[in-house]
Amino acid sequence: MSSNPGQISPLRPVTRHITGHNDAGRAVIHSTTPGNWQSFEESAMAFNVVYTSQFPADLNNEADIKQHEQVEQKGQLGLVNPGGTVCRIVDFAPNNHAVVHRTQSLDYGVVLEGEIEMILEDSEPVIMKRGDVAVQRATMHGWRNPSETEWARLLFVLQDCQKLSVGGKELGEDLGVATGVLAPSGN
Template identity: 30%
Template sequence: MSGFVRRVVTGHDENGKGVVISDGPAPYVHSIPIRPGYFSTDIFRTFETPALVKTHQEETTLGPRRQLPTKGGSVLRINHFPPEPNGNEHMDVQTSKALFESLGNAAGSSFEKNGRHPLMHRTETIDYAIILSGEITMLLDDSEVLLKAGDILVQCGTDHAWTNRSNAPCVVAFILIDGQYDETLQNIVQNQEK
């Protein structure tokens, strides 16, 4: 399977009539050489809340890879997770950090702190994860949940990782919305990071 995702974006003509301004492959597909078979296709980004609706929307996904939305923004992406029968156990702390750096989130890796899984990370976001095909396991600090096609997860800024323990790829749509921890949770997170 390739990273091709057909993306249709609408806008307005000079009279305010709705028109299609682009229809074709989403232009930004990110792969990671140290994680063969994984790729992520950025579909669209917003940069503020409320999102600015324009007559003709420029391309929002180009530029360096950014795992997270901008402050007040959001991002929609489709991720393809290949089977990982060994669950990436071979990955060391430095490789984990390099992987998150390639995603544009160098500080994201929490593997060194918790040691549960090399892809453990925490983001100050609300994420909607919609399993489009296959199945995937979401790991938390000391529990896990198996998600299958049609399931939807709401990820509320927890430390987590994804692992595909099946024998087939899993495709997940992610919508990440910029968030902010409340004061109590912020204090807890800061204490964990010490």
């Protein structure tokens, strides 16, 4: 098991390095912190929110850092940051139960470790391998680690999007079985 507090998977711990500028305008490290993990589905998956930002980001006077710290302190972040972005790492236990859901967002999902099965409503599941990228466009979807023994890790960047209508029907966030477990995004 990991020695990183809160991390449930045996995968390598994650460290976040935030950069900034000194008074002379030169690049420096602002802060370095270990991942902050939150367990879900009886430890079948864990979320680590790396960073949040409004879009476009305001980097002046560390406004983005202050905004991110406020989001963390409130503890009410849904899957999507309304009017902004979220960078999140998710670890999936072997043979986890897929939580099928829809976010009102445009997401990039990158497989960092292991393999993951992307499940959609009317398509055959797709096995994604390390380095593969999903561009998830506000669809009902789920993620399942098909391995019986190995953990999988994905990096997600979610960005709020305009309301989506298909066939005259507005499609919004749908947390599925995670309703009441995950905070709604409110976008």
